[in-house]
Amino acid sequence: IPDYIAKIYREQSQYPSLSRADVGPVITSQYGGSYSNISTEWTQQDLERNEIVKFCRQYIVFHDNKSIVYSGPSGNCTEIKGELLSQDSPSGEMKAVMRECSIKGEEKQFLEIWHRNRKIKSLNLTELKKHGKVYEDDQFGCLVWSHSETHLLYVAEKKRPKAESYFQSGSESTLLVDEDEVMKSAKKEDSVKGDQFVYYEDWGETLVTKATPVLCILDIEGNNVSVLESIPDSISPGQAFWAPNDTGVVFVGWWHDTADANSFTMLCVFLYARSSLFYVDLTGGKCERLSSDSAAVCSPRLSPDLCRIVYLECEVYGPHQQCNKLCMDLIVVDTSTDQVTSLTSKSNMGSWCLLTIHRDLMVVSCSSPNCPPSLRVGFLPVSGSEDEMSWVTLEEAQTQPEIDWQILSFTPPPEEDNSQYPGLDYEAILLKPKDVTEKTKLPLIVNPHGGPHSVIVAEWLLSPAVFCSVGFGVLLVNYRGSIGYGQDSILSLPGNVGTQDVKDVQFAVESVLKQGGFDREKVVVTGGSHGGFLACHLIGQYPDFYKACAARNPVINLASMIGSTDIPDWCMVEAGFDYKTNTLLSPAMLEQMLNKSPIKHVTQVKAPVLLALGEDDRRVPNKQGLEYYKSLKAFNVPVRLLWYPDNNHSLSKVDAESDGFMNIVLWLIQHLSL
Numbered sequence: 001i002p003d004y005i006a007k008i009y010r011e012q013s014q015y016p017s018l019s020r021a022d023v024g025p026v027i028t029s030q031y032g033g034s035y036s037n038i039s040t041e042w043t044q045q046d047l048e049r050n051e052i053v054k055f056c057r058q059y060i061v062f063h064d065n066k067s068i069v070y071s072g073p074s075g076n077c078t079e080i081k082g083e084l085l086s087q088d089s090p091s092g093e094m095k096a097v098m099r100e101c102s103i104k105g106e107e108k109q110f111l112e113i114w115h116r117n118r119k120i121k122s123l124n125l126t127e128l129k130k131h132g133k134v135y136e137d138d139q140f141g142c143l144v145w146s147h148s149e150t151h152l153l154y155v156a157e158k159k160r161p162k163a164e165s166y167f168q169s170g171s172e173s174t175l176l177v178d179e180d181e182v183m184k185s186a187k188k189e190d191s192v193k194g195d196q197f198v199y200y201e202d203w204g205e206t207l208v209t210k211a212t213p214v215l216c217i218l219d220i221e222g223n224n225v226s227v228l229e230s231i232p233d234s235i236s237p238g239q240a241f242w243a244p245n246d247t248g249v250v251f252v253g254w255w256h257d258t259a260d261a262n263s264f265t266m267l268c269v270f271l272y273a274r275s276s277l278f279y280v281d282l283t284g285g286k287c288e289r290l291s292s293d294s295a296a297v298c299s300p301r302l303s304p305d306l307c308r309i310v311y312l313e314c315e316v317y318g319p320h321q322q323c324n325k326l327c328m329d330l331i332v333v334d335t336s337t338d339q340v341t342s343l344t345s346k347s348n349m350g351s352w353c354l355l356t357i358h359r360d361l362m363v364v365s366c367s368s369p370n371c372p373p374s375l376r377v378g379f380l381p382v383s384g385s386e387d388e389m390s391w392v393t394l395e396e397a398q399t400q401p402e403i404d405w406q407i408l409s410f411t412p413p414p415e416e417d418n419s420q421y422p423g424l425d426y427e428a429i430l431l432k433p434k435d436v437t438e439k440t441k442l443p444l445i446v447n448p449h450g451g452p453h454s455v456i457v458a459e460w461l462l463s464p465a466v467f468c469s470v471g472f473g474v475l476l477v478n479y480r481g482s483i484g485y486g487q488d489s490i491l492s493l494p495g496n497v498g499t500q501d502v503k504d505v506q507f508a509v510e511s512v513l514k515q516g517g518f519d520r521e522k523v524v525v526t527g528g529s530h531g532g533f534l535a536c537h538l539i540g541q542y543p544d545f546y547k548a549c550a551a552r553n554p555v556i557n558l559a560s561m562i563g564s565t566d567i568p569d570w571c572m573v574e575a576g577f578d579y580k581t582n583t584l585l586s587p588a589m590l591e592q593m594l595n596k597s598p599i600k601h602v603t604q605v606k607a608p609v610l611l612a613l614g615e616d617d618r619r620v621p622n623k624q625g626l627e628y629y630k631s632l633k634a635f636n637v638p639v640r641l642l643w644y645p646d647n648n649h650s651l652s653k654v655d656a657e658s659d660g661f662m663n664i665v666l667w668l669i670q671h672l673s674l
């Protein structure tokens, strides 16, 4: 059985995901036809190399600016190695690449400029020592060409003064008698004694080692990098772009809120904190705030006519991922009338993701739980004609005939309605193996998502597809509190975690079992993070119902986690308290956190539990899983612990993900006696 399942996992993991698309400028051919080049980037697991590989493929799209006349690939795939960031220049003539490579065993970062078929510049940023490592993440990182194509803007770690010990050899300058040595010492960089072991607070999970971002500009002609000094120290800049005419730079600045020095500070720096839009003028150096200073903003964009900045804004310190963004369905918002129209309503594809839009030419990735991602392009129809939207497929994917899926809706029973936010429904996605006989009763894997304010969309998902291919039904529950269902749904959950979300999942499972087709003696539960919190709650609150459980980095005890997670506000908000950086935790608050945690029900648990923990998890420190592991052992519940070194909260390194999947499926099969 393991070999058979591993074979299916290997096959299904070979479907790549689209991660990016760029549309080049419109080119008029010598025969009068117009076309644009589209470059796409994809990622795929390489199980042999134990890496996620990134590759690109180019397409050519002939069009008349309204519809597509002809399209097709213009070459084969090429693997991309060592690229941290890359960006074509607005004219399409040049390309900038931020590259990391190892030279004689030392990691160096280069900024390269490519022109047509040549690399015309390769600047060793590490040697230049103007700043530390370049930020390549989605939170702060950017690589942006100026409109004039003469400068590049990016974010990097601020240069730190060299730190040395008071006792380092040669640090006592009075001992230097040799004149040459004195000269050498004068040339040495300024160093700070005694700061060698100073702790730098970083930005937490997925941003470890990133502490103090600075905006940097490369003058391409002059080979000169300057760090923008006029940004106040009280903010951390990121997500930057050039203002029209390159007169300045617009960016998001995260405020370093600090608590009253005399009170108990939990944490001041994390990403759900206050942020504003800023403009820094490059001639006078003046830095001014453009948006409110009491909200959180992100994703600013300059409109194509260069007249407006569009950005997202939400309240500070509320539930993470609260309503401020459009996602899942591809929709058009008419900014003058606020009307929202679907462009994909006629399609049977479950999920549409807009990769880019350039002069009304859209590039999308679309997929379903039974169909890996395909690449499509289409022109945005004129307002009112959205029904006529027509998509052209550049890269087709095969529907998996053995998988059936549907979206189910649930109305909570009256006693579970939320009196503050009444009348909220929720949904789940059910995957089933196709072509099973009517009499077959399938085992069912219940999987609530994490967050809790996130969502599972009807897209291609590797693990559920493999589970389904080997004979399991999979129920992915978007309980009340999931995103995409409005702010009331999100706000209904904080203060009610461990009850409302747990009951929503259980109600969904019971409803599916009533429909028939599943074996109620063969129901198991899996989940990661807050999904792991729910899985552990479910086996504690419904001990005879679930026959096995597998949890990735689960939240086990809010009270013990608040002091060690990188997002302590999460524990406060989800437990039902307002968050302030200088809150002093009271015994009553800690009691409430404990009461809402799965550890509270550990004595009831009967289901064997498989725990998968990341050694470097900063979000839900692995001490959470260990706390559960020790308790389960103390109560003689079968438990197995998988420990993944060099992995953080997501356990997404290729060997961890594939090994985790195999262990989970075999654990479930073993404890269901399949």
Ligand SMILES: CSCC[C@H](NC=O)C(=O)N[C@@H](C)C(=O)O
Binding pocket: 320, 449, 450, 451, 452, 454, 528, 529, 530, 531, 555, 565, 567, 570, 571, 619, 620, 649, 650
């Ligand atoms: C203090 S961690 C809380 C749980 C975590 N929420 C936010 O990061 C979570 O559930 N994450 C989900 C999205 C996951 O890792 O799958």
